[in-house]
Amino acid sequence: MLLEALLSAVRQRNSTDLYVSSPLSAGEAARSLRPIADAMEVEIRWSGINGSRVDAQIVSGDGREWRVVFMTDDDSRIRELWVFQRPEPFRGVEGGRAVVVDGAAGAGKSTLMERFADTEDTPWVLFDEVKLGRIRTNHLIWLETCGPLHRGFLAGIAALAAEGNQVIMPSSGLAQQVFSDALGAIPTLWVGLECPLPVLMERNRGREGRWAGLAENSFAQFGVNGWHYDLLLDSNALSPDALVAEVRRVLARWTVPGGAATK
Numbered sequence: 001m002l003l004e005a006l007l008s009a010v011r012q013r014n015s016t017d018l019y020v021s022s023p024l025s026a027g028e029a030a031r032s033l034r035p036i037a038d039a040m041e042v043e044i045r046w047s048g049i050n051g052s053r054v055d056a057q058i059v060s061g062d063g064r065e066w067r068v069v070f071m072t073d074d075d076s077r078i079r080e081l082w083v084f085q086r087p088e089p090f091r092g093v094e095g096g097r098a099v100v101v102d103g104a105a106g107a108g109k110s111t112l113m114e115r116f117a118d119t120e121d122t123p124w125v126l127f128d129e130v131k132l133g134r135i136r137t138n139h140l141i142w143l144e145t146c147g148p149l150h151r152g153f154l155a156g157i158a159a160l161a162a163e164g165n166q167v168i169m170p171s172s173g174l175a176q177q178v179f180s181d182a183l184g185a186i187p188t189l190w191v192g193l194e195c196p197l198p199v200l201m202e203r204n205r206g207r208e209g210r211w212a213g214l215a216e217n218s219f220a221q222f223g224v225n226g227w228h229y230d231l232l233l234d235s236n237a238l239s240p241d242a243l244v245a246e247v248r249r250v251l252a253r254w255t256v257p258g259g260a261a262t263k
Helices: 002-011 026-037 109-119 137-141 149-162 176-183 197-204 214-221 240-254
Strands: 043-050 053-059 065-071 080-085 097-103 166-170 188-194 231-234
Touching: 002 026, 002 043, 002 053, 002 065, 026 065, 026 080, 097 109, 097 149, 097 176, 097 240, 109 166, 109 188, 109 240, 149 166, 149 176, 176 188, 188 240, 197 214, 231 240
Parallel strands: 097 166, 097 188, 188 231
Antiparallel strands: 043 053, 053 065, 065 080
């Protein structure tokens, strides 16, 4: 089997060039499969083929489990590869958790949220816009015309968090009180991202999904919109990883024995 041959090459520190093709590189394949190759008593327990896609379940003697997904056109070389390790069971956190990120368009809200959610060991549900499904653009331009839309969606997010889940979302141009009313007693970290206007304008330039003047208008509102933050960060001075580290540092102080949240 192609995957077995590739794992064997990685395990023996041999070249994997024979088993991969562009856009996947031999180095990327080796790094992705190294934890499996170095595990003891590895067994491919199940595999399935759907066209050029192959899924495989792999288990090790110490109980770890992986799902390996790869794409191959000729069953001799892998051109795309994804490796997922089964996480520890998540039993929820008492009272739930919420993070709301505010900042002007281009301040890096989506980047921060995506990097944070992708690198946390426990699951965080990311809502990149406080809306569900597809909404006509005119309702997005004039948010005040949406009526109960955002209140209803936030009520759903609050219900999700109240079950012990963790959620992270942007401010989406809404007032902080809207979130406070919806989230109620759910422990919420309020994050603000500062960024100079010239940087915002450069970041928004060429992003066709954003209308002209969005950076300038949202920059003018930030800081005078009545928001109060637990954490105010400069997204121009700090890298995405540094921003995530700051959010993680504060959240780590919230969890105490018994699951209660403190600030």
